[in-house]
Amino acid sequence: MKIPLFLDKIRSRPSTIWIASSTTALVNRLVYTLTIACIPDLLQKTMGVSRASNGIVTAAFGIGGLVAGLLTGYISDRTQNRVGPQIFASFLYMAAGVVLFFAEHFYQIVMFRLVLGFASSTADTMLFTTVADVYPPNLLGFKIAIIFVFDNVGNMLGPLLGGKIYEKMGVGGVAIIAISLGAIELIMVVIFVRNSLDIRRVQVSESPGSLESIAEQNTVSTIVSDRHNMDNQSGLRRDSNASKISIFSITQPENGTTQDAAMPGNATSKNGKSMNLLRLILQLAVAGPTVAIFVSTGMQSVIETILPLRLFDKFGYSPATIGISFLIVGGVLIVAMPAVGFVNDKIVAKYGNYMRYYAIAIGALIIFLSQIVMALAGSYAVLIFGYSLFAISSMMVIVPAQSAFGDFINASESPAMAQCYSLGWIAEGLANMSLPPIASSLYAVAGFLTMLLSMSAVLCVVCALSVLLFPICQHWKSVRQGI
Numbered sequence: 199m200k201i202p203l204f205l206d207k208i209r210s211r212p213s214t215i216w217i218a219s220s221t222t223a224l225v226n227r228l229v230y231t232l233t234i235a236c237i238p239d240l241l242q243k244t245m246g247v248s249r250a251s252n253g254i255v256t257a258a259f260g261i262g263g264l265v266a267g268l269l270t271g272y273i274s275d276r277t278q279n280r281v282g283p284q285i286f287a288s289f290l291y292m293a294a295g296v297v298l299f300f301a302e303h304f305y306q307i308v309m310f311r312l313v314l315g316f317a318s319s320t321a322d323t324m325l326f327t328t329v330a331d332v333y334p335p336n337l338l339g340f341k342i343a344i345i346f347v348f349d350n351v352g353n354m355l356g357p358l359l360g361g362k363i364y365e366k367m368g369v370g371g372v373a374i375i376a377i378s379l380g381a382i383e384l385i386m387v388v389i390f391v392r393n394s395l396d397i398r399r400v401q402v403s404e405s406p407g408s409l410e411s412i413a414e415q416n417t418v419s420t421i422v423s424d425r426h427n428m429d430n431q432s433g434l435r436r437d438s439n440a441s442k443i444s445i446f447s448i449t450q451p452e453n454g455t456t457q458d459a460a461m462p463g464n465a466t467s468k469n470g471k472s473m474n475l476l477r478l479i480l481q482l483a484v485a486g487p488t489v490a491i492f493v494s495t496g497m498q499s500v501i502e503t504i505l506p507l508r509l510f511d512k513f514g515y516s517p518a519t520i521g522i523s524f525l526i527v528g529g530v531l532i533v534a535m536p537a538v539g540f541v542n543d544k545i546v547a548k549y550g551n552y553m554r555y556y557a558i559a560i561g562a563l564i565i566f567l568s569q570i571v572m573a574l575a576g577s578y579a580v581l582i583f584g585y586s587l588f589a590i591s592s593m594m595v596i597v598p599a600q601s602a603f604g605d606f607i608n609a610s611e612s613p614a615m616a617q618c619y620s621l622g623w624i625a626e627g628l629a630n631m632s633l634p635p636i637a638s639s640l641y642a643v644a645g646f647l648t649m650l651l652s653m654s655a656v657l658c659v660v661c662a663l664s665v666l667l668f669p670i671c672q673h674w675k676s677v678r679q680g681i
Contacts, residue, residue: 209392210400212332216341218391219325222284224348225383226321229291229376230259230314231356231524233298236364236372237307238506247304256503258308260630262315263623268475270323271620275613280331280394284324284387290317291380299373315630319623321383327616328394330604332401336547338601339554343539346593347532354528361520473614478621483606486665487599490558491622493661494595496629497565497654501572501585503634508646513578523582530586531593538593542601551605552669554598561594562661569654573647595661 208214237255241247270283294313301307325345333341363371478484506520545553568591571584603618633653640649 205389209390210397212397212401214390215328215332215392215394215397216344218386219329220345220348221386222321222325222383223345224352225291225379226318226325227349227352228356228359229294229379230318231353232360232363232372232376233310234357234360234502234506234524236360236369238510239364240369241304241307245304245307251304254635255307255311256499256634257631258311259315259318260499260627260632260634262312262317262627263319263630264315264627266316266319267323267620267623267627270320270623271327271475271614271617274324274327274616278393278395278613280324280328280616281387281391283320284391285384287317287321287324288380288384288387290314290320291383292377293317293380295373295376295378295380298376299370301369301373315627317380319620319627323616323620323623326600326603326622327619328391330607330615330619331394331398333604335551335601335605335608336543338604339542339546339597340536340539342600343535343542343593343597346539346597347535350528350531350535350589354525354532357520357524358522473610473612473617475617475621475624478614478618481606482668482671483602484618484621486555486668487558487602488621488625489664490562490595490599490661492625492629493562493657494565494592494599495626496633497569497588497657498592499630499634500637500650500653501588504637504641504646504649505585507638507641508581509578523585526582527586527589531589534590535593535597538590538597542598546601551602552672554602554605555665555669557598558595558602558665559662561591561598562658562665564591564594565661566654566658567591569650569658573650599665 241251241255274280274283290313294310294317297306297310297313301310326342329341329345330338359375360372363375479488505523509520509523542554542557545557565588568584568588571587572581573584575581575584600619600622603622604615607615607618637649637653640653
């Protein structure tokens with residue numbers, strides 16, 4: 199298909215990739231959250247299944263996300279195609295809507311969430327990958343934060359919209375909206391989205407060795423590798439503060455040789471060694487953020503599973519009223535998210551990429567504080583305050599964690615960007631599979647307070663320790679080498 203010249207110019211801009219990715223994030227979250235407020239009512243009143251089954255439905259979403267995460271990154275990196283998986287995800291959204299439209303039994307709801315998880319994992323892996331393909335580290339945090347702004351617009355509107363449509367039109371009305379959103383995403387991808395690797399190759403050819411050919415040319419990459427060899431490396435790149443260097447200790451290939459310098463983003467380069475998922479997760483720089491995404495998204499899925507039950511049990515709220523709670527929290531995040539991304543980039547530009555890991559650890563501690571507030575809340579206002587605090591602290595974890603993936607791949611100069619970002623969805627899939635069923639069972643047996651405090655205490659401590667392991671090891675290595 200021949201693309202008009204003016205449209206081709208628009209499609210060739212990194213900002214178009216960013217805007218399209220943000221819009222995709224909005225659609226993804228809308229389709230997912232449309233059913234958050236109404237599924238508990240549908241399962242219990244219409245289908246007559248137990249409350250514990252709500253966790254099984256969430257787990258089905260996680261299973262779909264896990265399978266897609268294992269496949270999408272590998273296929274995209276292998277084929278060097280970022281557009282095809284997004285088109286596939288659009289069709290899957292429409293397919294999920296069709297399944298929901300005809301749903302009359304519990305297994306059909308499980309199937310709906312399974313297909314939806316596959317679609318969301320595919321689309322989200324690609325939207326973060328494409329942005330990381332075309333933006334340097336000291337801009338990446340803000341770009342990802344804005345993507346999450348759109349994500350949270352969907353999180354804000356989806357439950358309210360879905361709850362009201364469900365009350366007026368039943369589950370069929372919600373399904374029609376889901377099908378329509380999938381069609382909108384398909385049209386948007388076909389018209390506006392170009393393969394981000396093509397754009398990245400153009401950037402590299404215009405400005406070899408960096409991604410500075412994008413519109414924001416006053417920035418430079420902050421990534422270097424192997425600090426003790428930095429005086430001998432011709433491709434060394436410093437950040438805007440010459441006194442600060444960010445270090446990524448990258449496990450070398452089996453023969454022990456150092457990777458040759460390659461042009462970042464040239465995914466077909468012979469010099470940048472590709473990494474499979476196992477090799478990626480064995481890198482401390484990647485493992486910590488992956489655990490962080492598991493914890494933050496897992497706690498989010500726990501709250502999305504339990505909060506409607508809590509609001510119904512304690513306050514007797516209807517699905518539409520429960521949707522308003524997500525509307526309030528989404529509004530808080532829309533205001534806070536740009537600041538989170540902006541501050542993250544400023545810290546990275548000044549102190550180096552390793553600061554992302556300290557930021558994640560601080561965010562994990564604030565997550566635990568927010569769970570204490572929610573667990574002890576005696577009123578609706580305090581409960582929503584705690585949820586809002588959780589939402590902001592969760593973004594304080596996820597934004598630097600997602601940015602760290604792009605940092606690492608740029609440092610390693612490996613054509614494995616999509617596979618690295620697929621780890622985020624694999625982590626989220628595992629979290630959605632395991633944590634909501636545990637939470638719903640604990641809620642039924644021990645109550646809201648015990649469930650929330652016990653789960654959050656364990657998860658947040660594990661998160662903080664995991665992400666701190668990388669900078670601590672790097673500091674110890676530097677001390678031993680006398681740097």
